[in-house]
Amino acid sequence: MDQSNERHTVSRRSVLGAAALGGVAALAAACAAPSIPAEPQSEAASAPGGPSATGGSASPTTSSAVAEASPKDVIARATVPVLCYHQVRPWTSSDSSYTKTQLVIPPEKHREHLDAIKNAGYTTITPDQYHAHLTQGVELPAKPVILSYDDGKDNQPEIAFADLTARGMKGTWFIMTVVVGNDGWTTKDQIRQVADAGHVIGCHTWDHHDVRKYGAKDWATQFEEPRALLQKLSGQDVDTFAYPYGAWNTAALPHLQKAGYSTAFQLEEKPIDPDRPLLTLPRALAVSTWTGDEVVAKVGAMATATPKA
Template sequence: MSPTRQQVLMYHSVDDFDEDPYLITVRPARFAAQMAWLRGRGLRGVSMRELLRAQREGTARRLVGLTFDDGYADFATHALPVLLRQGFTATVFAVTGRLGGDNAWDPLGPRKPLMTADQLRQVADAGMEVASHTQTHLSLAGAPTGDLYHEVKTSRTDLEAILGHEVIGLAYPYGHADREAVEAVRAAGYAYACGIKPGEADQLCLPRTHVSDDDRLLRLTVKRALHYCKWGRR
């Protein structure tokens, strides 16, 4: 089965907010409702590692990938308890050069704290997958070759030192990936990588469905239907 057949949801931050210029934040109550919606439809949210393993085994039909880009600290405080309560897992993509810092790459703000190394270990111990979002959140498409390979290789090495186990996945910052970026990810030894739009690289450029605070249950239903209209149910 092609890894693009199963829907993968893309989250970033789960927190209350007054402003959200990049539409990356979902309020905790909304997030809890979205996860309950999945459970109510007989679906189970899982990490990319778990989803891809289930696909290889032919047991992925009722699974939905859950991913969280950037590694915001609110994942540990707001998202993790909901996921554990529902019996779900998820993948968090961390920016290793900014652990304990904030999302300085977003010029319009607001500033959001990122998880520390200790928090990454804690969420991993709770059953979540921690994977790479590069070292500095650099857009990899069109990046100089030296920077490109450093971003993807160093971030993987850093995470493996923090977690004490192999890291197999990466998400492209901003969803930007070109052929050279994909080849750098392949050379660094990743088993999969997540983008946004479908790409030719298949397992090294997996598509995802963006989820925002505006996604109430009807919109989630439509987004799921559109996914399967494109990819088909298998």
């Protein structure tokens, strides 16, 4: 890719066309990622914390220093439901059926989901809180959940952010940096606004390029540089990552760790990496046509599922 020519001209069609057109096939391909031996691991524990909001988001109970959990222990604890949303806007006549179910949720349906999740007793947490629980056994609320939003469309800070705030809930915003400030996408000021309100800014690569296709020159461009930019814009330590299309391979994991990420999220029910589980945590696409009862059922099923490695 000639990045010097692409940085200012990438559009939604060029960046996310594969997601809209490839859909299920892209996710299925992720399940067939090649197995590449991982390097020895040494995950660093982060201190528990994260903003709290009455009725919607809570910080874990702090505890004295404990031994770092083994990968096996981390896998056993990886049961917090994590939902993935994309655009929050009304459907249009040009939206495909896949787009309508997987990539765009109308605002009224989004609010229905949030109300159902909150009324069922779930509390939104942050990836940092999840990391503290996974690595140190730090206590979480009785029914924790992570609500995440991918890509960085402008309707996320304009609509989803307000919906979450009105309910005392926190979101995790996985942003690809190539589009920041472009027409129809999240602005620098919006990133800071969301971060200052206690939500979490995460990285979604520079240009939504499939991680399984990276070469030696891609690691800095896709992992390190976007993290540095998002940290500057948000004022946060950006240490959580979401794979484009949910797809990953073991070759990417040491590079993610080197870049400074402590957690990373895939999609659906692919096995967790047995050596670096913190960088392959499960996450599920939220289906926009689900009723409130259906989204609660999905969250409940994820909370009780046995993690696979």
